[in-house]
Every structure is written in C-alpha cells, then in structure tokens.
Amino acid sequence: MSVPEKQPAAVAEHHGHHEEPFWKKYIFSQDHKVIGLQYGITALFFLMFGFCLMLLMRWQLAFPGKPVPLLGGLASMSRLFIYGALLILAIAAVYLLRGRATGAVRGLAVAVVTLASVFLFVTLVARLLSDANAPGGIILPEFYNQLGAMHGTIMVFLAVVPLLVGAFGNYVLPLQIGAPDMAFPKLNMASYWCYLPGGLVMLMSFFVPGGAANSGWTSYPPLSNIATQGQTWWLFGMVLLITSSLLGSVNFITTVFQLRAKGLSFMRLPFFCWAQLVTSFLLLLAFPPLEAAGILQLADRLLGTSFFMPSGLVVSGQVLDVAGGGSPLLWQHLFWFLAHPEVYVLILPAMGIVAEVIANNTRKPLWGYKAMVYATIFLGFMSFIVWAHHMFLTGMGTSISAFFQTTTMIISVPSVVILTALLISLWGGSIRFNTPMLFALAFLPMFGIGGLTGLPLGLAPSDIHLHDTYYVIGHFHYVVAPGTIFAIFAGIYYWFPKFTGRKMSEALGKLHFWPSLIAINCVFMPMFIQGLAGVSRRLYDGGQQYAHAQEVLHWNAFMSAGAYMLLLAQIPFIFNFFWSMRRGEKVGANPWQATTLEWAAAPSPPVAHGNFPQVPVVVRGPYEYSPPDEDVEFLPQHTPQQA
Amino acid sequence: MEIPYTIDDRPDTGLYNAKLGIWLFLASEVMLFGALFSTLVLLRTGADYWPHGYEKLNVPLATINTFVLIASSVTMVMSWASLRLKDFRKHRLYLWLTFLCGLGFMVIKGIEYGTKFSHHLYPSTDNFYATYYTLTGLHGLHVVGGMVVILYLLLTGSRMWQSQPERFTNRIEVVGLYWHFVDLVWIFLFPILYLL
Amino acid sequence: MAGHTVEEIKKETRGYILVFVALAALTVVTVGVSYLHLSIGPAIVLALFIATIKGSLVACFFMHLISERKLIYSVLILTVVFFIVLMVVPLSSFLDHLAPWG
Numbered sequence: 001m002s003v004p005e006k007q008p009a010a011v012a013e014h015h016g017h018h019e020e021p022f023w024k025k026y027i028f029s030q031d032h033k034v035i036g037l038q039y040g041i042t043a044l045f046f047l048m049f050g051f052c053l054m055l056l057m058r059w060q061l062a063f064p065g066k067p068v069p070l071l072g073g074l075a076s077m078s079r080l081f082i083y084g085a086l087l088i089l090a091i092a093a094v095y096l097l098r099g100r101a102t103g104a105v106r107g108l109a110v111a112v113v114t115l116a117s118v119f120l121f122v123t124l125v126a127r128l129l130s131d132a133n134a135p136g137g138i139i140l141p142e143f144y145n146q147l148g149a150m151h152g153t154i155m156v157f158l159a160v161v162p163l164l165v166g167a168f169g170n171y172v173l174p175l176q177i178g179a180p181d182m183a184f185p186k187l188n189m190a191s192y193w194c195y196l197p198g199g200l201v202m203l204m205s206f207f208v209p210g211g212a213a214n215s216g217w218t219s220y221p222p223l224s225n226i227a228t229q230g231q232t233w234w235l236f237g238m239v240l241l242i243t244s245s246l247l248g249s250v251n252f253i254t255t256v257f258q259l260r261a262k263g264l265s266f267m268r269l270p271f272f273c274w275a276q277l278v279t280s281f282l283l284l285l286a287f288p289p290l291e292a293a294g295i296l297q298l299a300d301r302l303l304g305t306s307f308f309m310p311s312g313l314v315v316s317g318q319v320l321d322v323a324g325g326g327s328p329l330l331w332q333h334l335f336w337f338l339a340h341p342e343v344y345v346l347i348l349p350a351m352g353i354v355a356e357v358i359a360n361n362t363r364k365p366l367w368g369y370k371a372m373v374y375a376t377i378f379l380g381f382m383s384f385i386v387w388a389h390h391m392f393l394t395g396m397g398t399s400i401s402a403f404f405q406t407t408t409m410i411i412s413v414p415s416v417v418i419l420t421a422l423l424i425s426l427w428g429g430s431i432r433f434n435t436p437m438l439f440a441l442a443f444l445p446m447f448g449i450g451g452l453t454g455l456p457l458g459l460a461p462s463d464i465h466l467h468d469t470y471y472v473i474g475h476f477h478y479v480v481a482p483g484t485i486f487a488i489f490a491g492i493y494y495w496f497p498k499f500t501g502r503k504m505s506e507a508l509g510k511l512h513f514w515p516s517l518i519a520i521n522c523v524f525m526p527m528f529i530q531g532l533a534g535v536s537r538r539l540y541d542g543g544q545q546y547a548h549a550q551e552v553l554h555w556n557a558f559m560s561a562g563a564y565m566l567l568l569a570q571i572p573f574i575f576n577f578f579w580s581m582r583r584g585e586k587v588g589a590n591p592w593q594a595t596t597l598e599w600a601a602a603p604s605p606p607v608a609h610g611n612f613p614q615v616p617v618v619v620r621g622p623y624e625y626s627p628p629d630e631d632v633e634f635l636p637q638h639t640p641q642q643a
Numbered sequence: 644m645e646i647p648y649t650i651d652d653r654p655d656t657g658l659y660n661a662k663l664g665i666w667l668f669l670a671s672e673v674m675l676f677g678a679l680f681s682t683l684v685l686l687r688t689g690a691d692y693w694p695h696g697y698e699k700l701n702v703p704l705a706t707i708n709t710f711v712l713i714a715s716s717v718t719m720v721m722s723w724a725s726l727r728l729k730d731f732r733k734h735r736l737y738l739w740l741t742f743l744c745g746l747g748f749m750v751i752k753g754i755e756y757g758t759k760f761s762h763h764l765y766p767s768t769d770n771f772y773a774t775y776y777t778l779t780g781l782h783g784l785h786v787v788g789g790m791v792v793i794l795y796l797l798l799t800g801s802r803m804w805q806s807q808p809e810r811f812t813n814r815i816e817v818v819g820l821y822w823h824f825v826d827l828v829w830i831f832l833f834p835i836l837y838l839l
Numbered sequence: 840m841a842g843h844t845v846e847e848i849k850k851e852t853r854g855y856i857l858v859f860v861a862l863a864a865l866t867v868v869t870v871g872v873s874y875l876h877l878s879i880g881p882a883i884v885l886a887l888f889i890a891t892i893k894g895s896l897v898a899c900f901f902m903h904l905i906s907e908r909k910l911i912y913s914v915l916i917l918t919v920v921f922f923i924v925l926m927v928v929p930l931s932s933f934l935d936h937l938a939p940w941g
C-alpha cells in the first residue's frame with residue numbers, strides 16, 4: 001500500500017518524523033498499523049491456501065479416485081520457473097513499494113507482480129500433488145490425512161486468529177482507545193516475526209519426506225507420536241505460533257489498561273475492544289498448557305520419552321520399544337484446555353466486529369451494551385472449564401462428565417445473550433444495507449445455526465451418536481466460516497477506508513456477498529444430514545465403504561459444487577480489494593459517520609507512531625447515534641457537546 | 644508522539660507499562676509450569692512404580708544449587724535497591740553477582756546431567772527421568788534466558804542509566820521480577836523432584 | 840516506587856537479608872525432613888507446606904507482592920484459579936471412575 005503518496009509530507013514532519021528506510025518502514029516495522037497490515041496480508045494468504053487444501057479434499061470426497069483436474073501438469077514443472085518468478089516478483093515489489101514509479105512503468109510493474117503472484121500461488125498448490133502424494137493426480141489416503149490436518153491447523157492458527165487479533169486487533173484497537181501505538185512496539189514486531197516463521201515452517205513441512213502432519217489438527221497421540229517427520233515440523237511451528245500469540249496478548253492487555261485516552265472509562269470502551277481484551281486473556285492463560293504439551297510431544301518424538309506413550313503399544317504387529325507408562329489422554333486434556341478457549345478466540349473478536357458494524361449502520365446505540373460486556377467476561381471465564389466436552393467418549397466417569405455437561409450448558413447462555421442483544425439492536429433502526437452491514441447481518445443467523453447445533457454435542461447422550469461425524473464438521477464450520485469469516489469480510493469492507501483512504505466498491509461487494517452466502521450454505525447444510533446418518537469425519541473417500549452412508553453419499557458432489565461456487569464468489573472480492581487500493585472512491589477520515597475514535601485518527605491511514613492530529617479526550621459512550629436531544633445525527637466520542 | 648507511561652505510573656492503575664507486561668507474562672508462565680506439574684502428578688499417580696527422588700537424584704548437589712539460586716535472588720533485589728539509592732557501582736556489583744550465581748547454577752546443573760549421562764540415564768530411560776530432565780531442562784532454559792538479559796543490562800544496556808535513569812531502574816525491577824519467578828519455580832521443583 | 844525515601848529503602852534492604860536467612864533455614868529443614876523418609880502422604884504435605892512458605896516469602900518480599908496494585912492482584916487471582924483447575928480436573932477425570940462416587 002503506497003502510503004507515502006497519500007501522506008502529505010507536512011503532516012509527517014509536523015509529528016517530528018523523518019523518512020525511515022524501506023526495511024524499517026515495511027519489514028521490521030514497529031508501527032502497529034504496518035504490523036497489522038503485515039499480519040493481515042500474510043493471514044489472507046494462508047486463508048487462501050487453507051481454502052485450496054479444502055478444495056482438494058472436496059474433490060476427493062466428491063470423486064474418490066479421480067485425478068485432480070487442471071493442476072496435474074504444473075506439479076512436475078521445472079523449479080527454474082519458480083525461482084525465476086520469485087526473483088521477478090521480489091524486484092518488482094521492492095520497486096513498487098519504494099513509491100517512485102509512475103505512469104506506464106508503474107502499470108507494468110503492477111501487472112508483473114500480479115501475474116508472478118498468481119503463478120507462484122497456483123504452482124505452490126500444484127506442487128503438493130507430487131508423486132508421493134497424488135500419483136497421476138489421484139489423491140492418496142495418506143495425503144488426504146495431511147490435507148485435513150493442515151487445513152484445520154492453517155485455518156485456525158495461521159488464518160483466522162491472525163486476521164482477527166493480529167490484523168484487526170493490532171490496527172484498530174489502539175486507534176479505538178485513542179493511543180499513539182501499542183504499549184510495546186518492539187514486542188509487537190517480535191510477535192509478527194514469530195508468526196511468519198511459524199507459518200513458513202508449516203508450509204515447508206509439506207515438502208519433507210512423508211509430507212506434512214497427518215494426525216488431524218488435534219494431533220492426538222499415540223498416533224501423532226509415531227507419525228512421520230511432518231509432525232515434528234508441526235510441533236516446532238506451533239511453538240513459534242504460540243510464542244507469537246503470547247507476546248501479542250501481553251501487549252494487547254497492557255495497551256488496553258495503560259493507554260486508553262483520557263475519559264475513556266471501561267464502560268465507554270467500544271465492544272470490539274472488550275472482545276479483544278477478553279480474547280487476549282484467553283490466549284494468555286490457555287495457550288501455555290498447549291505449549292507445554294507441544295514440548296512434551298517433541299520430547300516424545302525426539303528424545304524418546306513416553307509422556308503420551310502407553311505401555312505395550314503394538315504398531316504393525318510389533319511392540320514398540322519405548323519405556324511406556326505415559327498417558328495419551330493427558331494430551332487431550334492439555335490440548336482442549338487451549339482449544340476450547342480457542343474457539344472463543346475465533347468468535348469473540350468476530351462478534352466485536354459485527355457489533356461495531358451493526359451499531360454504525362442501524363444508526364442507534366447497541367441494545368444492551370452492558371449486558372454484552374458482562375456476558376463476554378463471563379463467557380471468557382467459563383470457557384476455561386468446559387474443555388472435556390470434547391472427551392465424552394474417552395471413558396471418563398459419570399460425575400466428571402456431568403460437571404462438563406453442566407458447564408457447557410451454562411456457557412451457552414452468554415453467547416445467546418450477545419446474539420440476542422445484537423438482534424434486538426436492529427429493531428427500529430434505519431438500517432443502511434451496505435456491504436459490511438450485509439456480512440454482519442448474515443453473521444447473526446449463521447452463528448445462530450452454528451451455536452444451536454452445538455448444544456447436542458455438549459450433552460453426552462447425544463454426543464455419543466454425533467461425536468466425530470460430519471455433524472460436528474457442519475456445526476463448527478457454521479461458527480467459523482459463515483460466522484467468523486463473514487465477520488472478517490464485514491471488518492475488511494468496514495475498515496478498508498481507514499487502512500487506505502479509499503472505499504471498496506459496493507457493487508462488487510454485493511456480487512461477493514450474495515453468491516458467497518448461498519454457496520457456503522450449500523457446502524455446510526448437507527453436512528448435518530450426513531452426520532445425523534452417521535457418516536464419520538476424516539474419511540478419505542467420504543464414506544464409500546460404509547453401508548449406512550450410501551443413502552446420503554450423493555450429497556458429496558453437491559457440497560463440492562458448493563465449494564467451487566464459493567471459490568468463484570471470492571473473485572469479485574479479490575479484484576475489489578486490489579483495485580480499490582488504487583482506484584477506489586477517495587473518502588475523508590470518517591466516511592461512515594461513525595462515533596468511535598478510530599475515525600478521529602486522521603488522515604487515513606493515520607501517521608506512524610502518533611495516529612491522532614490532537615490527543616483525543618473522550619466525553620461520552622461509544623455509540624451515540626441519533627441522540628434524542630440533539631440536532632445532530634451522531635456524536636463522536638471525543639467531540640465536546642454542541643450547545 | 645511518545646508512548647505514555649513507559650516511565651511514570653498511570654494514575655488509575657498505579658503501574659508503568661512494563662510492570663503490567665511482565666506480570667502478565669509471568670501469569671502465562673504459571674500456566675506453563677502448571678501444565679508440567681499437572682503432568683508430573685498425573686503420571687506419578689498413574690504409575691505402577693515410581694522411585695523416590697532422593698533414591699535416584701543427587702540431593703546434596705541440588706541443595707547447593709538451591710542456595711545458589713536463592714542467593715542470586717537476594718543479589719538481584721539488592722542490585723535494584725542500590726539503583727533506587729542512586730548507587731550505580733553497587734548496582735553493577737550485585738548484578739554481576741547475580742549473573743555469576745546464574746552461571747554457577749547452570750554449571751552445577753551440567754555436572755548433575757553429566758553424571759547421569761555417564762550412567763546411561765537418559766530422558767528415554769523411564770518417565771521418572773523424562774519428567775526430571777524436561778522440568779529441570781525447561782527451568783534451566785529460563786535461567787539462561789534471564790542470564791542473557793542480565794548480561795545485556797550489564798553491557799550495552801547499562802548506557803540507559805545515563806540517558807534515562809528512571810527507565811533503567813524500571814528495567815532492572817522488571818528483570819528482577821522475572822528472575823525471582825524463576826527462583827520461585829525452583830523452590831517448588833526442588834522438593835517435588837528431589838525430595839519426594 | 841519513586842516516592843520511597845532513602846530510609847525506607849534501607850529498611851527494605853535489611854528485610855531482604857532476613858528473608859534470605861529464612862529461605863536458607865527452610866531449605867535446610869526441608870532437606871533434613873527428607874532424610875527421615877516419612878511415608879509418602881505426610882512427606883508430600885510437609886514438603887509442599889515448606890515450599891509454599893518459601894515461595895510466598897519470595898513473592899511477597901523479593902517481588903514485593905505484599906504491597907502491589909489491585910490490577911496485579913486481580914490478574915494473579917484469575918491465574919491461580921485456572922492453575923488449580925489445570926491441576927485438579929485432569930487428575931479427577933482419571934480417578935473419577937475408580938472412586939466410589941463415580
């Protein structure tokens with residue numbers, strides 16, 4: 001994003017800033033906005049990559065044993081092309097980022113960057129279809145396992161959380177609280193520079209002998225303990241990612257407590273900030289046990305310990321030569337101690353985005369703001385004591401499972417409170433149906449479906465039937481895909497003007513929204529049908545070999561068609577995104593007539609390490625839209641009362 | 644624009660940024676070691692046979708190490724107190740002592756590991772040794788991490804005392820908090836691994 | 840911390856020495872007790888009791904938690920709660936089906 005052009009030199013000088021060298025400004029930047037964009041761009045790449053892994057899976061599920069079309073030829077192309085493309089891309093990108101190119105040369109450079117990127121991305125995906133993974137383009141069962149495990153891992157840890165927290169959190173949170181930057185800019189940079197290598201390690205693991213991790217995103221031992229080398233890479237990658245999250249959460253919490261603008265009391269905090277704050281606490285306290293578990297599994301794999309290895313384990317007819325005495329269930333406890341809070345990490349910031357967009361586009365205050373805040377805190381707290389509802393089938397006793405069923409039922413209450421408050425907020429509003437609002441509105445029923453279908457999974461009697469079926473896949477994807485991902489889209493459309501100073505095209509936005517909404521339901525709704533019929537998840541052929549699956553197998557082709565439609569529906573978005581960066585409608589600092597402080601930071605994008613033309617002082621709550629006794633349509637948090 | 648409260652306390656929280664930051668980090672460390680302790684308890688209660696620590700491990704050596712680490716905590720806190728009294732030379736003396744204690748701790752730990760290795764006792768021997776090596780190893784890594792930071796503050800980092808003395812004092816306080824925490828972990832590790 | 844007078848700091852320093860002595864003494868005690876080879880129940884209770892005292896001394900005085908801000912207490916209380924959950928729940932899920940109430 002060519003910041004220098006749009007930022008009048010006078011403003012930069014006014015804040016006493018000299019021009020920083022290229023690498024300091026874009027690569028090892030300590031400015032929360034640049035780091036936010038770095039996170040965002042990297043995570044969008046991983047989102048697309050995880051999406052492509054899923055497309056390969058969906059091909060195999062719909063047409064088991066048929067070669068993957070189109071990509072086959074690229075898989076065996078000479079590496080020279082790749083290196084060449086990389087080199088050209090690097091040169092053109094640096095050239096562009098320096099911001100000195102103009103006119104036709106610039107257009108040429110943009111075209112080169114676009115072509116090289118697309119070429120490299122497609123080649124990367126095609127390379128996965130090597131002879132070891134997919135001879136003749138036919139996906140082997142072992143490769144399907146890699147795809148599943150890595151799709152899950154990449155989507156959760158490399159795409160969605162970094163988008164919600166690393167990108168939106170980093171960029172928007174300091175602005176919304178009126179801070180010049182994060183509390184610890186160096187730590188912020190370190191956080192990104194742990195995340196990126198973590199992601200690269202995960203990517204590279206596809207190309208080591210035996211391929212990437214293939215024991216599911218949950219990595220249950222003993223299977224994962226004896227899995228191929230890729231699992232070790234997975235563990236190293238996870239340790240890096242966890243470190244990155246920990247650094248980030250320390251930074252976020254400190255920033256919220258220490259750097260709020262004068263007058264910004266906690267009950268004047270925008271809901272998005274509350275969501276980020278609670279999320280950070282979840283990351284801070286739930287991730288370390290998984291880090292510990294990861295270290296223990298690394299020890300099991302590299303040092304030959306038996307933390308998770310039971311005695312007398314027989315593999316391929318032979319008793320394994322390990323000390324034994326370990327506990328596979330211990331991993332499950334430590335994993336879910338993180339992974340349940342993690343699902344709230346995936347949803348709370350999404351709710352935060354939706355709340356902002358809804359308040360702004362209904363032009364009235366959020367209904368039940370305080371109830372939402374308390375519900376969020378309560379939800380964060382409870383999320384630490386529900387984890388074993390993922391383990392009802394592990395033979396734990398009845399009193400423990402009764403405990404976890406109870407806590408799970410309790411935790412559903414605050415989610416319903418938040419959802420209800422958002423629904424009621426729509427009541428009587430003069431709603432503006434722009435693209436961010438459409439995505440935010442769609443979030444509500446989609447998250448509703450995802451949440452409600454979770455209840456039967458939280459009760460042991462029904463979970464015994466549903467556990468590990470496609471019902472589970474349907475359930476949580478409704479939460480994370482048409483739920484969280486839609487919220488992310490809402491956020492991108494909503495804050496794009498702050499990131500770039502330009503709006504994204506509304507027409508293309510709608511062309512993105514409606515097909516996406518239809519397609520995504522075609523993908524996930526039939527999963528409930530299959531799951532209720534008893535079709536298991538993680539089957540490389542979608543269940544062809546099971547008698548009870550035959551009745552519902554025909555849905556597989558339908559769902560896959562939905563997935564490819566979903567891919568097509570993203571083309572308007574991708575085009576819109578890049579096109580609007582340069583050609584979108586230019587807008588002022590507050591194009592949505594919003595009240596919260598990020599829109600007081602001017603110009604868009606705001607200046608490095610400073611953000612605000614004047615230090616803002618907050619005088620009222622976050623959502624003063626259509627104030628009753630005033631003749632203005634909205635009252636920003638920082639402007640003094642107009643008498 | 645400068646980031647507020649890097650030096651002074653924010654009135655409503657009464658804290659400067661780094662102090663809140665380090666305590667949050669320590670909270671996450673509590674959960675890290677909590678998971679490892681939980682592992683130890685679980686494996687031990689589930690095992691058919693689990694030796695007493697004093698039967699297998701070198702208690703005298705570990706006792707000495709306990710003294711060394713406690714001593715390092717005292718020198719650390721004294722080094723901070725000296726700074727608050729504006730006595731920079733004494734501060735450096737105590738900080739060097741802290742560093743040396745850390746070094747001593749690691750050397751003794753190395754001797755301990757060395758003898759175990761020479762008896763062919765490795766992490767893979769059984770789960771008793773697995774937990775012993777993992778817990779002490781991870782703790783040792785924390786000591787080394789602390790030593791690296793202390794060394795930085797003794798060498799190039801100490802220049803900040805000239806330019807921003809208060810900020811430097813804060814830094815020493817924060818590093819001290821971390822160092823005492825590592826000591827605190829050892830205070831629990833020692834009886835659990837060696838004495839029970 | 841800026842508000843403290845020289846006198847106060849000097850007094851604190853003397854406190855640190857006392858804490859050091861106490862820690863050393865308690866170390867001797869806990870090692871001494873271990874040579875008695877008590878049965879495992881009392882041994883655990885005693886060892887953890889002494890370790891808790893030592894730990895509290897370090898936390899209260901070296902880390903000056905005894906006079907810390909409310910925000911820090913809140914964070915730590917939250918952490919301790921989850922720490923206890925992490926210690927107790929996995930274990931009880933293993934013991935549950937052995938126990939009479941299960």
Ligand code: HEM
Nearest residue numbers: 054148149152155156160216217218480481523537538539
């Ligand atoms: C947007 C379209 C998406 C589609 C069509 C999709 C589809 C799928 C499919 C077909 C599976 C494999 C089922 C199996 O073989 O058992 C799967 C697994 C999974 N997906 Fe997605 N997914 C999407 C997005 C996401 C997102 C956004 C996330 C996370 C935030 C996610 C997380 C997961 C996880 C954790 C698994 C389980 C992996 C495992 O079995 O270990 N997915 N998904």
Ligand SMILES: [Cu+2]
Nearest residue numbers: 340386387390
């Ligand atoms: Cu859960």
